[in-house]
Amino acid sequence: MSELSGTLQYFKGLEGVAVTESSISYVDGVRGKLLYRGFDVEDLVEHSTFEEVAYLLWYGHLPSEGELCELREKLMKFRKLPEEYLKILKTFPLDVHPMDFLRASVSLLGLFSTPDECGENTRMDCAIRLTAQLPMLVTIFHRRRMGKELNLDVSEKLGHAANFLYMLRGKPPESMEETIMDKALILHAEQEMNASTFAAVVTASTLSDMYSAVTSAIGTLKGPIHGGANEKVVEMLEEIGDPEEAEGYVERCLAEGRRIMGFGHRIYKTYDPRARILKKWAETLVNIRGGRAKRHFEIAMKLEKAVTERLGNKGIYPNVDFYSGIVYECLGIPKDLFTTIFAVARVVGWTAHVIEYNETNRIFRPRAIYKGPMNLNYKIEKSKR
Amino acid sequence: MSELSGTLQYFKGLEGVAVTESSISYVDGVRGKLLYRGFDVEDLVEHSTFEEVAYLLWYGHLPSEGELCELREKLMKFRKLPEEYLKILKTFPLDVHPMDFLRASVSLLGLFSTPDECGENTRMDCAIRLTAQLPMLVTIFHRRRMGKELNLDVSEKLGHAANFLYMLRGKPPESMEETIMDKALILHAEQEMNASTFAAVVTASTLSDMYSAVTSAIGTLKGPIHGGANEKVVEMLEEIGDPEEAEGYVERCLAEGRRIMGFGHRIYKTYDPRARILKKWAETLVNIRGGRAKRHFEIAMKLEKAVTERLGNKGIYPNVDFYSGIVYECLGIPKDLFTTIFAVARVVGWTAHVIEYNETNRIFRPRAIYKGPMNLNYKIEKSKR
Numbered sequence: 071m072s073e074l075s076g077t078l079q080y081f082k083g084l085e086g087v088a089v090t091e092s093s094i095s096y097v098d099g100v101r102g103k104l105l106y107r108g109f110d111v112e113d114l115v116e117h118s119t120f121e122e123v124a125y126l127l128w129y130g131h132l133p134s135e136g137e138l139c140e141l142r143e144k145l146m147k148f149r150k151l152p153e154e155y156l157k158i159l160k161t162f163p164l165d166v167h168p169m170d171f172l173r174a175s176v177s178l179l180g181l182f183s184t185p186d187e188c189g190e191n192t193r194m195d196c197a198i199r200l201t202a203q204l205p206m207l208v209t210i211f212h213r214r215r216m217g218k219e220l221n222l223d224v225s226e227k228l229g230h231a232a233n234f235l236y237m238l239r240g241k242p243p244e245s246m247e248e249t250i251m252d253k254a255l256i257l258h259a260e261q262e263m264n265a266s267t268f269a270a271v272v273t274a275s276t277l278s279d280m281y282s283a284v285t286s287a288i289g290t291l292k293g294p295i296h297g298g299a300n301e302k303v304v305e306m307l308e309e310i311g312d313p314e315e316a317e318g319y320v321e322r323c324l325a326e327g328r329r330i331m332g333f334g335h336r337i338y339k340t341y342d343p344r345a346r347i348l349k350k351w352a353e354t355l356v357n358i359r360g361g362r363a364k365r366h367f368e369i370a371m372k373l374e375k376a377v378t379e380r381l382g383n384k385g386i387y388p389n390v391d392f393y394s395g396i397v398y399e400c401l402g403i404p405k406d407l408f409t410t411i412f413a414v415a416r417v418v419g420w421t422a423h424v425i426e427y428n429e430t431n432r433i434f435r436p437r438a439i440y441k442g443p444m445n446l447n448y449k450i451e452k453s454k455r
Numbered sequence: 456m457s458e459l460s461g462t463l464q465y466f467k468g469l470e471g472v473a474v475t476e477s478s479i480s481y482v483d484g485v486r487g488k489l490l491y492r493g494f495d496v497e498d499l500v501e502h503s504t505f506e507e508v509a510y511l512l513w514y515g516h517l518p519s520e521g522e523l524c525e526l527r528e529k530l531m532k533f534r535k536l537p538e539e540y541l542k543i544l545k546t547f548p549l550d551v552h553p554m555d556f557l558r559a560s561v562s563l564l565g566l567f568s569t570p571d572e573c574g575e576n577t578r579m580d581c582a583i584r585l586t587a588q589l590p591m592l593v594t595i596f597h598r599r600r601m602g603k604e605l606n607l608d609v610s611e612k613l614g615h616a617a618n619f620l621y622m623l624r625g626k627p628p629e630s631m632e633e634t635i636m637d638k639a640l641i642l643h644a645e646q647e648m649n650a651s652t653f654a655a656v657v658t659a660s661t662l663s664d665m666y667s668a669v670t671s672a673i674g675t676l677k678g679p680i681h682g683g684a685n686e687k688v689v690e691m692l693e694e695i696g697d698p699e700e701a702e703g704y705v706e707r708c709l710a711e712g713r714r715i716m717g718f719g720h721r722i723y724k725t726y727d728p729r730a731r732i733l734k735k736w737a738e739t740l741v742n743i744r745g746g747r748a749k750r751h752f753e754i755a756m757k758l759e760k761a762v763t764e765r766l767g768n769k770g771i772y773p774n775v776d777f778y779s780g781i782v783y784e785c786l787g788i789p790k791d792l793f794t795t796i797f798a799v800a801r802v803v804g805w806t807a808h809v810i811e812y813n814e815t816n817r818i819f820r821p822r823a824i825y826k827g828p829m830n831l832n833y834k835i836e837k838s839k840r
Contacts, residue, residue: 077471078471078472078473079464079471079472079473080472080473080474080476081472081473081474082474082475082817083660083817083818083819083820084469084472084474084819084820084821085817085820085821086462086463086464086822087463087464087465087466087469087472087821087822088463088464088465088466088821088822088823088824089465089466089467089469089821089822089823090467090823090824091465091823091824091825091826092823092824092825092826092827093825093826093827093828094823094827095825096825096827096829105827105829107827107828107831108827108828108829108830108831109831109832109833109836113832113833114833116833117833117834117837118833130827131836131840132833132836132837132840133840134840135840154548157546158543158546158547161542161543161546162543162563162566163539163566163567166566170565170566170664170666170667171566173562173565173667173670174559174562174563174565174566177558177559177562177563177670177674178547178559178562178563180555180558180559181547181548181551181555181556181559182548262822262823263820263821263822263823264820265657265660265661265818265819265820266661268657268819268820268821269654269657269658269671272650272653272654272657272675273654273671273674273675273678274678275468275650275678276650276651276675276676276677276678276679276680276681276682276683277678277679277680277683278674278675278677278678278681278683279555279674279677281555281674282555282558282673282674282675282677282678283674285558285562285670285671285674286654286658286670286671286674286675288667289562289658289663289664289666289667289668289670289671290657290658290661290663290667290671291661292661292663292664292667293658293659293660293661293662293663293667293818294661294662295661295662295818296661296663296818297661298661298662298663336818336820337820337822432467432468432470433468433650433678433680433681433721434468434469434650434653435468435469435470435648435649435650435653435721435722436469436470436472436473436474436648436653437471437472437473437474437647437648437722438473438474438475438476438477438479438647438648439473439475439476439477440476440477440478440480440481441476441477441478442477442478442479442481442490442492442493442515443478443492443493444481444490444493445493446492446493446494447494447498448494448498448499448501448502448503448517449502451494451516451517452502452517455516455517455518455519455520
């Protein structure tokens with residue numbers, strides 16, 4: 071993929087280029103493995119919690135009981151947003167995409183954080199603060215547009231995932247729901263140098279602040295070929311409508327050269343380990359809940375079969391976005407919020423990478439290969455117009 | 456700078472890596488030349504206007520009279536911000552850095568742009584809209600914090616630069632002031648794949664929207680080693696205080712390994728052509744205006760001499776940020792607004808690159824070289840805590 075041009079090497083999309091050294095996560099795209107700080111994500115999903123995994127990703131080691139307790143308390147304390155800020159936030163328009171709302175509300179939140187709170191020495195505090203705040207912003211938006219009362223009491227007994235579900239739906243989640251949301255957040259917390267994490271690091275590489283970095287990441291995650299994909303998957307399942315139509319849909323997409331949402335990954339050339347876990351939960355949940363989500367799961371199974379039969383030998387398998395939407399559907403979450411859940415989890419990875427990158431910082435300043443004209447003269451060209 | 460690790464090549468800060476092909480601008484770092492679409496920027500500064508250069512950068516050719524007229528009219532029309540938006544904007548806090556305000560206000564503005572206005576087919580309109588809006592946001596912020604009345608009448612007879620100065624200072628600029636602001640905007644409009652432009656392109660590479668891309672760029676430009684540098688230069692000149700102290704300051708910085716603001720550039724290894732032009736204007740202006748800016752210019756001259764004598768053979772020369780601050784000082788603009796002027800100009804380059812990149816889009820997905828532990832087991836590690 072590289073091409074020499076003068077002393078430059080050209081890498082479209084930066085495929086095969088390492089932009090930093092990192093000890094945060096390791097993706098083995100051939101064996102389908104994802105490690106967070108050396109731990110297999112499947113091990114963490116089985117035994118750990120989102121808060122503990124966040125600690126691990128930020129600090130590089132598992133917390134002691136005391137350390138975990140302190141982090142939990144901070145995450146709860148920081149849920150409380152400044153009064154002056156809330157007053158402004160409540161005037162934001164609501165007929166917009168939740169990711170746009172989230173980008174704008176995080177960017178505004180930066181105006182309420184003093185340099186002391188977010189300076190170079192306290193970037194970690196800023197990371198924890200943002201992780202506590204993001205779910206609040208999503209739920210404030212959703213409950214306002216539903217015309218439902220805001221319950222901003224800090225629900226001190228609830229963990230991160232449980233509180234998110236509680237705020238979103240207005241009632242405490244069942245234990246299984248809480249568990250599944252917690253594990254979904256673990257699975258989405260970190261994925262090395264994906265586009266949104268990279269955007270956060272590029273922004274931070276000019277020594278800009280953490281709110282700017284996370285704002286960039288949210289705007290980047292929004293795109294339909296990145297975080298926006300989980301929403302598009304459910305739209306596709308709705309469009310197909312019937313398991314019997316799945317194979318024909320795949321055939322048509324292939325014939326027309328159209329992308330099939332939720333399949334393929336730049337790094338994973340086998341089954342995405344996150345997709346495997348999410349598929350299992352989706353199956354468990356749809357069998358309990360039934361209804362539309364069950365139909366979507368049936369269509370998804372047929373789609374997976376049709377796609378992998380045709381493209382599996384090319385390394386095309388379901389990715390993390392393929393089954394996550396069905397899981398969220400079962401939790402009663404509307405599909406336009408799916409990408410915001412991704413952000414609520416991934417903010418840990420974004421901020422961990424920003425903190426790590428700044429330790430040996432170098433500003434990003436790539437080049438472009440110039441393909442335009444040379445030596446044009448203004449007066450001569452102007453006389454031609 | 457590259458290092459092989461498995462099949463990855465590692466480029467810290469992406470030095471020497473081309474991330475795209477582009478026909479927008481060409482930087483010759485050895486000869487100290489900058490071309491916009493094939494035209495030497497010195498030629499454009501001499502003969503063209505900001506509006507015409509913006510057209511050139513976006514569309515790839517100089518406009519006819521009719522085309523230029525149409526663009527000017529659009530830029531005037533789009534100065535008018537939605538009433539509902541202004542109502543919210545006026546509640547934003549004012550004791551913040553202007554770049555944070557700008558980032559938050561652009562991000563919010565995205566909520567008031569319909570998908571039709573900013574969809575893939577109308578990205579050009581969105582670029583023009585943002586270029587018209589950015590100066591308005593800066594001036595609204597500044598006049599509000601000064602406690603001065605807002606004059607939001609669309610000043611239909613004023614060009615882009617003149618209107619910006621008018622809004623900022625509340626009185627129509629003199630002809631020379633207008634000319635110099637116009638030319639400063641031309642000089643800052645585009646500079647290939649600098650960090651903020653790159654951030655915009657990374658965000659847009661997920662097919663996210665133009666407001667998200669420009670929001671990322673603003674947050675990135677804010678950093679003190681990117682756009683924030685012109686403000687830091689004037690702070691440094693104030694700190695030095697006396698031309699006689701300049702040489703000693705340079706000696707101390709070199710001895711302590713501290714960065715001297717406004718010198719050196721990743722690409723230019725000779726005199727930055729933009730710095731050469733800005734220096735000439737700074738000299739003209741300080742001789743008319745005198746006062747503090749004149750003293751700053753005298754210090755700057757001594758600094759330049761001391762630095763280039765010592766580091767010129769290493770390719771360290773004044774960059775675009777070194778003299779721009781003194782020019783803005785002469786125009787009566789407070790130093791914390793300098794970086795916003797950079798944004799007001801560079802939004803043209805940001806949006807031109809986004810439009811160009813999306814034409815042959817590929818999502819950015821670089822890698823990191825993993826340096827952490829492998830094969831850790833949760834239960835074993837947990838038992839150690």
